[in-house]
Amino acid sequence: MHGRIRTWGPGALVLLPTVLLLGYFVYGLIAWSFNTSLTNRHTARSGPADYVGFENYGHLFSEDRFLNSLKNLGVLTVAFIVGTLIFGLIWALLLEKGVPGESIFRSVFLFPMAISMIASGVVWGWLLNPSTGDDARGLNRLFAILHLNFLENPWWTAGSRWTTMMSIALPAVWQMSGYIMALFLAGFRGIPPELREAARVDGASEFKLYRHVLFPQLSPIALSALIILGHISLKLFDLIYAITGPNQFRTEVPAILMWNTLLRSDQAKAAAIAIVMLAVVAVLVIPYLALTVRQEEKR
Amino acid sequence: MRGGLSKTLAVLGAAGLLAVSACGNSDDNGGSGDSAASKDVTVFTWWADGGEKAGLDGLVSVFNTECKDYKFVNAAVAGGAGSNAKQVLANDLASKNPPSTFQAHAGAELRDYINAGQVDDVSGLYKEFGLDKAFPQNLIDNLTVEGKIYSIPANVHRANVVWANPTVLKKANIDAAKAPATVDAWIADMDKLKAAGVKAPLAISKGFAQEMLVEAVLLAELGADKFTGLWNGKTDWAGADVTAALEKYKKMLSYTNADREAIDWPDALGYVNKGQAGYTLMGDWVAAQQLADKVPESSYTYWPSPGTAGNFQFLADSFTLPTGGKDPEGAKCWLKVTGSAEGQKAFNTKKGSIPARSDANPADYPKYQQSAMADWKKDKIVPSCAHGAACSVGQNNDILSAISQFSGSQDVAKLQSALGTAMKTS
Structure with missing residues (x-):
């Protein structure tokens, strides 16, 4: 008996604080939010509230504003992930080829990540000024100076949902592409040189080398990148808040709607939005976790 | 090198903490x-x-x-x-x-x-x-x-004030000292300005500035009593007079700057001061801003928003x-x-x-406040929704969302129903 405790006891003791803290502050509070989302606590008044089942969720999914925010989020996520993966991969490919001053380029591409989104959002808000023609400012002004006037556009302030949310995704892509580049670059560097040599000896063209030898080895990294970018995009709040302000219907995503809802003390509805966001992230993350666990078991 | 860097960071961090606590102290003692x-x-x-x-x-x-x-x-x-x-x-x-x-x-x-x-x-x-x-x-x-x-x-602040640049208005031979009597007359003046080469006669910024313009138009077209009724439930938001007023608001948006969703009210005021625009509608904190920016009193005029003379749309900190x-x-x-x-x-x-x-x-x-105090005594007092006198936080939030949507879609019917729905929530 004593012997057994000695084997698992110390381990359990080390884990205990983590389990307690995570259990309370993460999972406990998720449960609490879920509980709140089932009540009619629509003011800041304390005291008991009545349970109304899933009524709050029903209202949410029949509400124009919430559905709009979900659609915005979907478009934003697609634009952000595709854009970041493309730029990250291109930069990684260029650096992987070995350029002089590689470390400088690596840092330059990574630097945007070091800026907080609220700060870069303020500046991007100025850059994405929708004025065109003689009054053009920000990027539109740059286009005018470069005689690329056809590129001038109203950014997020007019046009379809796609152009609107792609304009919002642009700063996020700028900010996160360097990180994805670093991920892919590490992936390329982790591939043993023998594989390339063997492929070249077998007469593979450069294209075939990447297509059939190198890229397949990067797929776990691509999957990780997808998950990381996905959950960043789903939680995106500060960047949009800084660029467009908190009450912009065109660019509202669930995180911002939740903030607005909480500001008016509608706790039950805000909790319901939070739980929907959690569910959307879970749809993305849980299969990934399951996959990782299964792969680890195989080893 | 590494140790040096982390030491530097630690020192910087400590200095930051000291600065913060110093601020806290001075605030407490202030x-x-x-x-x-x-x-x-x-x-x-x-x-x-x-x-x-x-x-x-x-x-x-x-x-x-x-x-x-x-x-x-x-x-x-x-x-x-x-x-x-x-x-x-x-x-x-x-x-x-x-x-x-x-x-x-x-x-x-x-x-x-x-x-x-x-x-x-x-x-x-x-x-x-x-x-x-x-x-x-x-x-x-x-x-x-x-x-x-x-x-x-x-x-008390006043919300329904228009700030104008006399030099710009002179280009179209408009008398800056006299406010247009109605919203229609104001729109006619903006047409004249456009003809005289002012591309965006009415400078406006995002969010609550647009809400204030909607309110000013509603107040002018409906009159004080029906306007106040919009906020306390006595006036029907679905009425034809509301539709007509919102149509006029839509018309007015076509005279505004293209970057209205991207700027704040001091920028819009800047357009007027620099002569890029003729008018902007904003609360009377503009007077303090103009004083602080040392804009000479001769280079701007102000009057109650057209059609709302005799009404003092108030907001108050309390x-x-x-x-x-x-x-x-x-x-x-x-x-x-x-x-x-x-x-x-x-x-x-x-x-x-x-x-x-x-x-x-x-x-x-100062001069502006003297005129506002005279009006405060004799005018009819009506509340402002954008600044919390007439609407709860939640209602205001829904209205702002609807107005930002309208800025892009220009769908009057949708705006009207959204405003009505917003006032039914708490």
Whole structure:
């Protein structure tokens, strides 16, 4: 008996604080939010509230504003992930080829990540000024100076949902592409040189080398990148808040709607939005976790 | 090298902490000249800098002489229009740790706190301090919620003011000194300006500035009584007169700058000052801004928004008495100072607003405020939704969302139904 405790006891003791803290502050509070989302606590008044089942969720999914925010989020996520993966991969490919001053380029591409989104959002808000023609400012002004006037556009302030949310995704892509580049670059560097040599000896063209030898080895990294970018995009709040302000219907995503809802003390509805966001992230993350666990078991 | 860097960072971090705590200290001490004071009065505001901070300091100096038994503790949270402060306050109130008194827009915006049982009725204090006589009856009616009043206003701002650039208007031979009589006449003037080469005659910014323009048009087209009825449920939002007014608002948007969703009101004012635009509609805090920016008085004019002359669309900052506050007597002394003639003078001459009391002496105030004080006495007082006098936080939030949607879609029917729906929520 004593012997057994000695084997698992110390381990359990080390884990205990983590389990307690995570259990309370993460999972406990998720449960609490879920509980709140089932009540009619629509003011800041304390005291008991009545349970109304899933009524709050029903209202949410029949509400124009919430559905709009979900659609915005979907478009934003697609634009952000595709854009970041493309730029990250291109930069990684260029650096992987070995350029002089590689470390400088690596840092330059990574630097945007070091800026907080609220700060870069303020500046991007100025850059994405929708004025065109003689009054053009920000990027539109740059286009005018470069005689690329056809590129001038109203950014997020007019046009379809796609152009609107792609304009919002642009700063996020700028900010996160360097990180994805670093991920892919590490992936390329982790591939043993023998594989390339063997492929070249077998007469593979450069294209075939990447297509059939190198890229397949990067797929776990691509999957990780997808998950990381996905959950960043789903939680995106500060960047949009800084660029467009908190009450912009065109660019509202669930995180911002939740903030607005909480500001008016509608706790039950805000909790319901939070739980929907959690569910959307879970749809993305849980299969990934399951996959990782299964792969680890195989080893 | 590595150790050097982390050491540098540690030193920087420590210096940062010191700077922060130093700020905290200076804030705590700010204005509390009286060392013999015994009990703390925590005053929660979002007046952290500029003219607002100067106004608060003025109020504090009166408080220090009038309420010698108490000590002022500044609990200001910076951030425009209380955007950060409201979150902090909500936490404090929810955890039953309210400040002695907190700042809030007077009127319907208090409804959230009232519904949550977080503020006390202060109508008794109105009688005790004689405020029911000192404030215009019209204002008191606007502050009363179901027979009770929950805050004491420190100042009054006017929302329905148009600021114009005479040099620009001269290009189209428009007399800048005289306001167009109606919204239609104003639109006709904007047509003239466009013909004279002013591309965007009406400068406007995002969010609440557009809401204020919608309100000004509604007020002009519906008249004061029907307009007030929109907010208290007596006027139908679905009416044909509302549709007509919103159509005019839509027309007016076509005279505005293309970057309206991307700029704030000082930028829009800048367009007018620089001569890129003829008009902008904004509350009378513009007067203080123009003074601060040293814009000469001859280079701009102002009048009530066309069609709303004789109506004073007000908004007011006020102080409350939170339920379960630690030292209600000290808070009451603060409220007394807030409502007193002396306190209102000390506050408003510095903040650039006018006193809510009708017995103030105009000679103490700058030129714009003198005209506003004259209007405050004789005009009909109507509330502003954008600044919390007529709408709760939630209603205002829904309205802002609908107006930002309209800025892109230009769908009048949708805007009208969204506004009606917003006012049905709490």
